Amino acid sequence: MKKLLTVLVGAALVLGACGGGNEAAPATPAPAETPATDAVAGSFDATAAEATYKQSCAACHGANLQGASAPTLVGTGLTKEEILTILREGQGTMPAGLVRDGAEVEENLAAWIAAQ
Numbered sequence: 433m434k435k436l437l438t439v440l441v442g443a444a445l446v447l448g449a450c451g452g453g454n455e456a457a458p459a460t461p462a463p464a465e466t467p468a469t470d471a472v473a474g475s476f477d478a479t480a481a482e483a484t485y486k487q488s489c490a491a492c493h494g495a496n497l498q499g500a501s502a503p504t505l506v507g508t509g510l511t512k513e514e515i516l517t518i519l520r521e522g523q524g525t526m527p528a529g530l531v532r533d534g535a536e537v538e539e540n541l542a543a544w545i546a547a548q
């Protein structure tokens with residue numbers, strides 16, 4: 433009986449270690465933010481776009497576009513034009529007209545998100 437207990441406890445420890453290992457996987461670091469060009473999105477100023485995003489979008493979409501109360505903005509498959517329409521007209525519970533710094537700022541942000 434004592435031997436069986438030892439085996440069971442040993443197995444539990446091994447299983448526990450495996451499960452914990454999976455959960456402790458490090459988060460993927462955010463990609464470097466440098467001015468870039470994207471085939472679909474066109475050119476944009478990533479630094480300026482990120483500043484606009486932090487100010488107007490991060491509260492709902494998460495600091496790293498990973499999603500929070502609103503869905504993730506990484507890999508949406510949306511084009512710059514489609515994102516601009518969502519920004520100007522709103523979508524679902526997302527209000528319209530969140531970017532109030534002018535069309536250029538809005539377009540730069542849309543191009544940046546389309547490239548994520």
Ligand code: HEC
Binds near residue numbers: 485515527541
């Ligand atoms: C008040 C919270 C809130 C804020 C602030 C907000 N959003 Fe949203 N957003 C949402 C919600 C909720 C949805 C999902 C709407 C739906 O489809 O029902 C959404 C959807 C979207 C989508 C469509 C995603 C998809 O895959 O269909 C885009 C693009 C988007 N938001 C961009 C932005 C940008 C850019 C900003 C900053 C200017 C922003 N959002 C700010 C709440 C927000």
